[in-house]
Amino acid sequence: WNATDKEHDRALVMHRAFEAQVARTPDATALIFEDQRLSYAALNARANKAARVLQEMGVRPDTVVGLCCARGPELLIGALAILKAGGAYLPMDPGYPADRLEHFVKDSGAAVIVTLAAQEPDLPRHDAQLLVLDAEPRLTSASEENLPETSAPADLAYLIYTSGSTGTPKGVMVEHRNVLNFYAGMDDVVDHAQGGTWLAVTSLSFDI
Numbered sequence: 395w396n397a398t399d400k401e402h403d404r405a406l407v408m409h410r411a412f413e414a415q416v417a418r419t420p421d422a423t424a425l426i427f428e429d430q431r432l433s434y435a436a437l438n439a440r441a442n443k444a445a446r447v448l449q450e451m452g453v454r455p456d457t458v459v460g461l462c463c464a465r466g467p468e469l470l471i472g473a474l475a476i477l478k479a480g481g482a483y484l485p486m487d488p489g490y491p492a493d494r495l496e497h498f499v500k501d502s503g504a505a506v507i508v509t510l511a512a513q514e515p516d517l518p519r520h521d522a523q524l525l526v527l528d529a530e531p532r533l534t535s536a537s538e539e540n541l542p543e544t545s546a547p548a549d550l551a552y553l554i555y556t557s558g559s560t561g562t563p564k565g566v567m568v569e570h571r572n573v574l575n576f577y578a579g580m581d582d583v584v585d586h587a588q589g590g591t592w593l594a595v596t597s598l599s600f601d602i
Contacts, residue, residue, distance in 0.1 A: 400579070400582065404547060406570075407545050407570040411574065416438045420435035422434055430466075437471065452506070456481075458482050458502045458503060458550070460502075460520075461483045462488055462509045475508070478540075480544030484499075485597070486599075487599040510528050545570065547569065
C-alpha cells in the first residue's frame with residue numbers, strides 16, 4: 395500500500411511548471427472570471443510584470459508576502475508574481491476578521507503585501523510595503539518576460555495558517571517540492587492529458 399513512489403522532475407518549482415504550460419498552450423484560456431478571460435500568455439505576462447516590481451521591493455527566496463485580494467484574476471496574478479519573484483505567498487482572505495489578518499502579518503513577518511485598491515482601506519495594521527495591483531504605475535513599464543531563476547525546490551512556496559489546536563492560528567510552511575509532489579500525485583488520477591479538470595471549492599486560505 396505504501397509503494398507510491400513516482401518519478402517526476404524534482405528540479406521544478408511551481409512557477410516554472412506553470413511557465414512550461416504557457417509555452418505549450420500560450421493562447422488557450424487559463425482563467426475565466428465573470429466576463430473576463432485571460433490566456434496563459436496574458437496571465438503569465440501580467441504576473442511577470444508584478445514579479446519584477448516585487449523584486450524591486452526586496453522580495454527574495456523565502457520572503458513572505460501577504461496576498462490580500464478578493465476573488466478574481468488579480469488573486470492568481472498576485473500569487474504567481476510572488477512565486478516568480480522568489481517569495482512565498484501568505485493568503486489573507488479579505489473576508490477574515492481584521493485581528494486574524496493582523497496576526498498573520500505580525501507572526502509571519504511579511505514585509506510586503508499584495509492587494510487591490512478596494513481592499514487597501516480594510517487591511518490590518520502593518521508596517522509592510524504595499525503593491526496595489528490595480529493602482530501601481532510601475533507595472534506599466536515592467537517587462538513581460540519570464541524572470542531568471544529565483545528559487546529552488548526547497549524554498550518556500552507559501553505560508554498558510556491553520557486554526558491551531560490552541561485556537562491561535564499557526565503558520566505551516568510549504569515548499570515548492572511539496573507542492574510539485576502533490577501535482578504529480580494528482581496527475582495520476584486526473585485526466586490532464588485530454589484536458590480533464592477538477593474543481594476545488596475552497597478558499598485559497600484553505601489548503602487541500
